[in-house]
Amino acid sequence: xxxxxxxxxxxxxxxxxxxxxxxxxxxxxxxxxxxxxxxxxxxxxxxxxxxxxxxxxxxxxxxxxxxxxxxxxxxxxxxxxxxxxxxxxxxxxxxxxxxxxxxxxxxxxxxxxxxxxxxxxxxxxxxxxxxxxxxxxxxxxxxxxxxxxxxxxxxxxxxxxxxxxxxxxxxxxxxxxxxxxxxxxxxxxxxxxxxxxxxxxxxxxxxxxxxxxxxxxxxxxxxxxxxxxxxxxxxxxxxxxxxxxxxxxxxxxxxxxxxxxxxxxxxxxxxxxxxxxxxxxxxxxxxxxxxxxxxxxxxxxxxxxxxxxxxxxxxxxxxxxxxxxxxxxxxxxxxxxxxxxxxxxxxxxxxxxxxxxxxxxxxxxxxxxxxxxxxxxxxxxxxxxxxxxxxxxxxxxxxxxxxxxxxxxxxxxxxxxxxxxxxxxxxxxxxxxxxxxxxxxxxxxxxxxxxxxxxxxxxxxxxxxxxxxxxxxxxxxxxxxxxxxxxxxxxxxxxxxxxxxxxxxxxxxxxxxxxxxxxxxxxxxxxxxxxxxxxxxxxxxxxxxxxxxxx
Numbered sequence: 001x002x003x004x005x006x007x008x009x010x011x012x013x014x015x016x017x018x019x020x021x022x023x024x025x026x027x028x029x030x031x032x033x034x035x036x037x038x039x040x041x042x043x044x045x046x047x048x049x050x051x052x053x054x055x056x057x058x059x060x061x062x063x064x065x066x067x068x069x070x071x072x073x074x075x076x077x078x079x080x081x082x083x084x085x086x087x088x089x090x091x092x093x094x095x096x097x098x099x100x101x102x103x104x105x106x107x108x109x110x111x112x113x114x115x116x117x118x119x120x121x122x123x124x125x126x127x128x129x130x131x132x133x134x135x136x137x138x139x140x141x142x143x144x145x146x147x148x149x150x151x152x153x154x155x156x157x158x159x160x161x162x163x164x165x166x167x168x169x170x171x172x173x174x175x176x177x178x179x180x181x182x183x184x185x186x187x188x189x190x191x192x193x194x195x196x197x198x199x200x201x202x203x204x205x206x207x208x209x210x211x212x213x214x215x216x217x218x219x220x221x222x223x224x225x226x227x228x229x230x231x232x233x234x235x236x237x238x239x240x241x242x243x244x245x246x247x248x249x250x251x252x253x254x255x256x257x258x259x260x261x262x263x264x265x266x267x268x269x270x271x272x273x274x275x276x277x278x279x280x281x282x283x284x285x286x287x288x289x290x291x292x293x294x295x296x297x298x299x300x301x302x303x304x305x306x307x308x309x310x311x312x313x314x315x316x317x318x319x320x321x322x323x324x325x326x327x328x329x330x331x332x333x334x335x336x337x338x339x340x341x342x343x344x345x346x347x348x349x350x351x352x353x354x355x356x357x358x359x360x361x362x363x364x365x366x367x368x369x370x371x372x373x374x375x376x377x378x379x380x381x382x383x384x385x386x387x388x389x390x391x392x393x394x395x396x397x398x399x400x401x402x403x404x405x406x407x408x409x410x411x412x413x414x415x416x417x418x419x420x421x422x423x424x425x426x427x428x429x430x431x432x433x434x435x436x437x438x439x440x441x442x443x444x445x446x447x448x449x450x451x452x453x454x455x456x457x458x459x460x461x462x463x464x465x466x467x468x469x470x471x472x473x474x475x476x477x478x479x480x481x482x483x484x485x486x487x488x489x490x491x492x493x494x495x496x497x498x499x500x501x502x503x504x505x506x507x508x509x510x511x512x513x514x515x516x517x518x519x520x521x522x523x524x525x526x527x528x529x530x531x532x533x534x535x536x537x538x539x540x541x542x543x544x545x546x547x548x549x550x551x
Contacts, residue, residue, distance in 0.1 A: 011061035062298030
């Protein structure tokens, strides 16, 4: 733990490392000043003091700041609601509880003491509270709200989109586009029963309401189905004819809505009118810009209910839940039948079969099958290592390497073999281990056709054919293929023990050979006299005896 606090800076709220904002300085957020140490004191009654001179760490990270703001806002909401409640309660308390109960009884039963349900019933009973408040505000309670902020007020969106013909203004560009059809007389909505066209969707529904209704029932003229609403009949008719598609003139891609086609056209025109005020990067969609800004603030507002992982975008959260927690993989590779959760992952995988590598590094010209792989590779040139071990401060360029390293500190081994229950820190190690049980050896030597379970085994084996011995022993200057095994000759280290007779060996292979003494296993047999041997060297010597007899 001492290594953690020797670092340059940590968040005092979550102990993440980095250079963060100070707890006692004043920052401006949405036009108002905020001091995070005061917010912690007022909201949670927690006082965080600066550390000693040696550990003068007094900061808060960008992830904890939005949480603190939400907590402070919730506290203000509760306090305001309680104030409002007691103001309302005291008004009726001053008037007298008996008088208050009498008024309620008169409302329900009437002044004559007889219940009049028809005077109490209302069509508003099932309406939202906000609707009831606006339609029928009691003078005593809701007038008190004028000076109390019970909840954040929704800012009214300015009407910045104006019709050039009639000067009518709209809050959204889509609303303006719908309105423009009234001037252009563009009739895109077709009635499938009488082939009349209309400019707006609501005009088509009104037409079906008045023209194709029989005693309030809307019957399909192409099948026996009937519906209670005109809108349901309109939607049903698309099952007979199919919806009209909007086709892109560049790539022939089809869309069900004209708006979808319009957004797609930006990929061809390169239109990017939404710019980030921090880094000046441009985007074609406003929502994409909003998601991008979160990369600067560090905010991750979307939380997985299952594992608690946070994401900057809702689509990222949905994809995480679908891939990790549902386990559904509906997309299959036609070549090897491997299954994937999304079409994008499938298309990346299929490039392994086609050999396509569309993404190239501009520095070293190396090609990659996926853009994300290229982004990770670029860290080789930039030197960026964003993942820092919280135990030893070692930095990593890849998330997988970072997680695997941290397990060397925690001792975590989350992946277990279903056959022998052996645990591993990485899923890749487990997959290699499973070949011990399945007998699979996918890596073949092109010289002698011998097979191996791992690529490392094949590489070491190839030195037998090439004669390359890449390591030099510093003690005896001998050229060695496996230096770690050779060094046990000098150190007398014997880490492999026989569990029967406790004999020790420096190499695991020698232990396996020794175990055949206890098991009686003799896997090498002579094809001439059916003799069996524990080692291949014994079989080779035996075969020499047959060669002499044959002569």
